Amino acid sequence: MTTRSTPNTSKPARKAHDDPKRSQWNFRLYVAGATPRSLTAFENLEKICKEHLTGQYHIEVVDLLKEPAVARRDQIVALPTLVRKLPPPVRRIIGDLSNKERVLIVLDLSSQT
Amino acid sequence: MRNKTTAPRSKPNRNSIGLEKCRTGIPGMDDLTDGGLPRGRPTLVCGGAGCGKTLLGMEFVIHGITDFGEPGVFMSFEETEEELAQNMASLGFDLPALVRQKKLDIDYVRIERSEIEETGEYDLEGLFVRLGALIDELGAKRVVLDTIEALFAGLPNEAILRAELRRLFRWLKDRGVTTIITGERGDNTLTRYGLEEYVSDCVIVLDHRVREQIATRRLRVVKYRGSKHGTNECPVLIDEHGLCVLPISSLRLDYPVTQKRVSSGIQPLDAMLGGKGYYWGSSILVSGGAGSGKSSLATAFVDGICREGLKCVYVSFEESPDQVARNMASIGFDLNKWVKQGRLMFHSMRSTASGLEMHLANIVKMVQQFHPDGIVIDPVTNLISVGKGEEIKEMLTRVIDYLKSKSITSLFTSLTLADSPAEQSEVGISSLMDTWLLLRIIESANERNRILYVLKSRGMAHSNQMREFLLTDNGIKLCNPYLGAGAVLTGSARLVQETKDREQMLKEQQSVDHRCRELAAERLTLEAQMEALKLRRIALQEESKLAETDAQLHQEQTRQDQKQLSISRKAD
Numbered sequence: 001m002t003t004r005s006t007p008n009t010s011k012p013a014r015k016a017h018d019d020p021k022r023s024q025w026n027f028r029l030y031v032a033g034a035t036p037r038s039l040t041a042f043e044n045l046e047k048i049c050k051e052h053l054t055g056q057y058h059i060e061v062v063d064l065l066k067e068p069a070v071a072r073r074d075q076i077v078a079l080p081t082l083v084r085k086l087p088p089p090v091r092r093i094i095g096d097l098s099n100k101e102r103v104l105i106v107l108d109l110s111s112q113t
Numbered sequence: 114m115r116n117k118t119t120a121p122r123s124k125p126n127r128n129s130i131g132l133e134k135c136r137t138g139i140p141g142m143d144d145l146t147d148g149g150l151p152r153g154r155p156t157l158v159c160g161g162a163g164c165g166k167t168l169l170g171m172e173f174v175i176h177g178i179t180d181f182g183e184p185g186v187f188m189s190f191e192e193t194e195e196e197l198a199q200n201m202a203s204l205g206f207d208l209p210a211l212v213r214q215k216k217l218d219i220d221y222v223r224i225e226r227s228e229i230e231e232t233g234e235y236d237l238e239g240l241f242v243r244l245g246a247l248i249d250e251l252g253a254k255r256v257v258l259d260t261i262e263a264l265f266a267g268l269p270n271e272a273i274l275r276a277e278l279r280r281l282f283r284w285l286k287d288r289g290v291t292t293i294i295t296g297e298r299g300d301n302t303l304t305r306y307g308l309e310e311y312v313s314d315c316v317i318v319l320d321h322r323v324r325e326q327i328a329t330r331r332l333r334v335v336k337y338r339g340s341k342h343g344t345n346e347c348p349v350l351i352d353e354h355g356l357c358v359l360p361i362s363s364l365r366l367d368y369p370v371t372q373k374r375v376s377s378g379i380q381p382l383d384a385m386l387g388g389k390g391y392y393w394g395s396s397i398l399v400s401g402g403a404g405s406g407k408s409s410l411a412t413a414f415v416d417g418i419c420r421e422g423l424k425c426v427y428v429s430f431e432e433s434p435d436q437v438a439r440n441m442a443s444i445g446f447d448l449n450k451w452v453k454q455g456r457l458m459f460h461s462m463r464s465t466a467s468g469l470e471m472h473l474a475n476i477v478k479m480v481q482q483f484h485p486d487g488i489v490i491d492p493v494t495n496l497i498s499v500g501k502g503e504e505i506k507e508m509l510t511r512v513i514d515y516l517k518s519k520s521i522t523s524l525f526t527s528l529t530l531a532d533s534p535a536e537q538s539e540v541g542i543s544s545l546m547d548t549w550l551l552l553r554i555i556e557s558a559n560e561r562n563r564i565l566y567v568l569k570s571r572g573m574a575h576s577n578q579m580r581e582f583l584l585t586d587n588g589i590k591l592c593n594p595y596l597g598a599g600a601v602l603t604g605s606a607r608l609v610q611e612t613k614d615r616e617q618m619l620k621e622q623q624s625v626d627h628r629c630r631e632l633a634a635e636r637l638t639l640e641a642q643m644e645a646l647k648l649r650r651i652a653l654q655e656e657s658k659l660a661e662t663d664a665q666l667h668q669e670q671t672r673q674d675q676k677q678l679s680i681s682r683k684a685d
Contacts, residue, residue, distance in 0.1 A: 032238040041233075064239060068246035075223050076239035078268060094268070095233035106230040 025049070025057035026086035030076050032064045037096050041080040044097035052109045132339040135183075135255070135291040138176025139169065140481070141358035145343045146334060150315055155282050155292040157312035159304045160319030164330055165349060166295040168204075168356050169319070170257035171197070173293050175206050177255040178216040185255035186247045187219045190263035194219045204355045218247050224267030231269045237277040241284060248290060256285060256292045265306045275311075282311050303335070314338050319349065327499055329468040332358050348470030350478065359474045368517040370394065375487065375522050378417025379410075381580065381591035382550075382565070387573035390417075391548055394520040395571075396513045398543060400527040401552030406563050406582055406589075407526035408432075410550065411489045412441045412448065413589050414524050419451040423486035426458045426479050430495035434459035445588040458483050464495040469508045472496065476512055485521060492526040493542070509542050547571045552582065555603055562604035565591065581607070 029045060031038035042061065049057040064071045064079070074083070078094040084107055097103050134148035143149050150156045150173075158166050167189075174185035189197060197219055198208040211217035220243060247253065264274055285292045294312055296304030303309045309316055316336040322329055330349040334342040350357040373393035377383050383390040391397055397414075399407050411427075418425040427448075429437055437459065438448045451457035460479055464472070480488070490512075496505045509525070516523045525542070543549055549568040554561045563582040567575045581603045583590040595602035595610050602610050 030239065032242055035238075037234060037236070044233075064242045068242050071239050071243040071246070072220055076243070077222055077224060077237060077264070078229075078235045078240075079238040080235065081239065091230070092228050093230045093232050095231050095235040098233035102230065102232040106232065 024086050025053045026060075026084070027057065028060045028062060028083045028085055030062045030064060030071070030074070030079060030081040030083070032079050038080055040098065041082070041096040044100070044103070045082060048097070048100065048103055048107075048109065052104070134340070136176075136181060137173050138180040139172050139356050139358060141347070142332075142356075145332075145347060145358055146315075146337060147341050150291055150293070151337070151340070152291050153286065153289040154314040155285055155294055155312045156315040156317065157294050157296060157304070157309055158317045158319065159296040159298050159308070161298045161321055164319040164321040165351055165356060166319055167192070167197075167200075167259050168351065169317075170259050170293045170295055171201055171206070172356050174217060174255050174257055175201075175208075175211070178211055183254035184216045184251040185257070186244065186251065186253045187217065187257045187259065188244060188247075189219060189221050189259050190224065190267075191260055193221045197221075204351075204353065206355070215251060218251055218253075220244075220247060222263075224263060226267050226269075229268065235270075235273060237264075237274075237281065241281065245288075248288060254290055256290045257295070258292065259295045260297060261294055262296050262304065262306050262308065271306075278308070279311050315340075320346070324468070327465070327468040327471075329470045331470070348474045350471065350474040352478070357474065357478060359470075359477050368394070368514070369520065371520070376417040376421070377410075378413035378415070378420075379589050379591065382413075385567055385576035385578065385580070385591075386548070386570055387575055389573075391522060391570075392572065394517055394522055395547035396517065396545060397522070397524040397548040397550065398527055398546040399524065399550045399552065400529050400543075402529055402554055405552035405554050406565075406584060407528070407552060408437070408491055409441070409444055409584055409589060410552065410565075410582075411491050411524050411526055412437075412444075412446050414487065415448065415451070415457060415489055416446045418487040418522075419454075419456040422456070424456050424458075424483060425451075425487040425489070426460060426476075426483055426485040428476060428479075428488065428490045429459065429461045430464040430490075430492060433461045437461075443586075444584045445586055458485065465498050467499075469496060469500040469504055472499075473508050473512055477515060480516070480519060480521065487522045487524070488516060489524045490526070492528050494526075494528040506542055506545075510545055513545050557602075558604070558606045560604050560606075564594070564603060 027045065027049075029042060031041065042059075045059060049059065062070055062074075064076065070076070080094070080096060082093040082097065084091040084093075091106060093103060093106055103109070133152040134143075134146070134150065135152040136143050136149040137146075158169055160166050171187060174187050177183040177185045187197070192200070194208075201208050208217065208219065212219065222240070222243070244256065248256065261278065264278075265271065268274055282292075282294075294308060296306070296308045298318070299305040299307070303316060303318060313336070315334070315338065318333045318335050320331045320333070322331065330351065331346040332349045333346045334344065348359050350359065371393050374389035374391065375393050376390040377386065391414075399410050401407050408431075415425045415427055427434075427437065432440070434452075438452075441448050448457060452459065458479065460475065462472070462475070467475075476488070476490070479485075493505070493509060496508070500508065513523060525546070527542070546569075548570040551566055551568045553564045553566075555564055556562075563584075564579050565582040566577075566579045569575075579594060581592040581594045583592060592607075595607040
């Protein structure tokens with residue numbers, strides 16, 4: 001909880017903290033083909049989930065090259081984009097998730113061990 | 114991107130090999146850019162808020178669909194599909210219909226900075242995918258990105274964005290779509306984030322300026338690689354039909370001329386103008402003080418044109434159409450008849466309702482829609498309230514050049530102030546005019562009378578006479594003023610003088626008659642006397658003859674008597 005100083009992470013943190021065990025962690029990762037950056041993002045995400053959310057997460061990978069219409073439907077601009085669908089609220093992260101500290105703060109995982 | 118050398122320079126003719134153009138279909142825009150935007154390349158349209166960037170982009174796509182059969186994609190970063198559809202519906206464009214026909218697609222890209230966190234390297238491939246999918250789906254030839262700069266506000270890491278935008282524009286070029294990219298105007302740069310650095314083929318700047326509380330939109334082609342283009346600022350009009358660019362700043366003196374004439378609507382005035390009236394396509398100035406009959410003279414011109422079955426536009430800055438029609442009916446001109454027959458178009462507007470450019474634009478638009486043969490602008494001096502002398506002169510120069518290039522005869526009225534010299538038009542446009550009629554009011558003997566004369570008329574032998582100008586129930590009459598006894602008299606003074614002259618003449622005539630009669634009488638008397646004397650002479654002759662005979666008879670008698678006597682006396 002010490003790193004949770006930025007105001008935009010305080011609200012979701014409280015919710016997750018209220019009932020962390022029952023939260024279903026549901027991620028969707030948007031990529032365009034198996035580019036090195038897509039792979040890096042996926043690897044980073046999986047590593048973080050394994051470390052912090054063992055057995056409680058689900059990752060869905062959407063390849064926009066195969067489903068281009070999804071990009072419009074889900075308002076995707078930058079890639080890779082990671083969307084945390086659950087627990088609410090929905091959060092969006094762009095980039096290859098290499099800044100692990102930042103990912104943890106944004107996804108409010110720093111309290112999960 | 115600046116080192117591209119593909120654009121061939123100095124190929125001004127659009128028909129020659131070189132740059133292929135993509136017509137925008139926006140009135141005036143294609144003239145200005147000599148055929149349209151560079152096909153298959155991005156064009157940057159930048160300007161401040163409310164200057165018409167989105168509209169320009171949207172019209173580019175819509176005209177592409179409706180006029181040229183080229184489907185288009187509109188990617189909006191600021192307005193949603195619904196908002197755009199509503200906004201465009203007010204200008205008569207039915208976006209949802211075009212979308213249903215699969216000719217158009219509007220993609221609203223929503224980026225909210227507060228909802229996006231950056232955690233490492235990223236690219237804009239998502240945007241590429243979206244755009245690529247839409248282009249493929251519609252077979253789009255035209256793309257608008259409005260305003261892509263929203264990305265800078267929505268996404269962190271400017272370095273990545275810049276690299277990605279560079280890639281995007283390159284990609285669009287490779288796909289061969291003609292693209293308009295809009296951008297907000299920056300403080301010292303064309304766009305806030307320096308997009309002009311990436312889009313170097315064609316840059317158009319829109320401007321929305323307010324001067325003297327009157328706003329005017331303007332457009333300028335800053336740069337157009339490989340093509341000639343107008344470089345001046347052109348007024349942009351947004352009306353119920355959308356955007357309209359007016360590339361009429363080009364001052365060319367190469368308009369065609371003709372020997373054809375057009376009647377002034379007043380026969381005696383035609384006679385004063387070399388017998389045939391104004392030159393076809395010339396510009397005429399009618400100047401005069403308040404109430405000197407300028408509008409009436411203008412109306413006579415309108416009426417003359419309509420009578421010949423031609424078309425005319427009447428721009429009034431002072432009166433409403435009904436008022437003009439009513440007032441002119443009082444001097445025998447039925448303008449409503451011409452309106453009903455579609456030969457006359459009225460345009461009444463307060464001069465303060467819009468800027469000079471807008472007035473100019475309106476005139477040009479009317480000409481383009483109505484195709485008149487003549488136009489009246491009454492009065493140009495009212496424009497002083499919305500512009501300075503030089504600006505008005507410049508604007509009128511453009512109007513005149515434009516009208517001349519279309520061979521439209523134009524008549525301008527100009528109000529001269531009471532204390533200014535009559536031979537000085539208020540807005541200094543007299544040198545632009547081919548024919549200048551001056552109306553003056555002469556005050557004498559407690560009344561004001563109108564005088565008309567031709568101050569100048571290029572290229573024709575015109576009268577040097579001042580004529581009295583009368584407004585009667587049956588139209589305009591030109592009288593010869595009284596030119597006797599060393600004075601020019603008008604109005605009742607003229608009438609009085611004419612009556613006096615008539616009386617004088619009558620008197621003279623009478624005295625001559627009298628004298629003649631006297632002489633005749635005398636002659637008759639003399640003749641009678643002569644006759645009497647003649648008779649007397651005859652009588653005397655007779656008498657003398659008689660006397661002679663008597664004498665002879667007497668002598669004979671005497672002789673016989675003596676004979677008898679001597680016989681009786683038996684003398685020998």
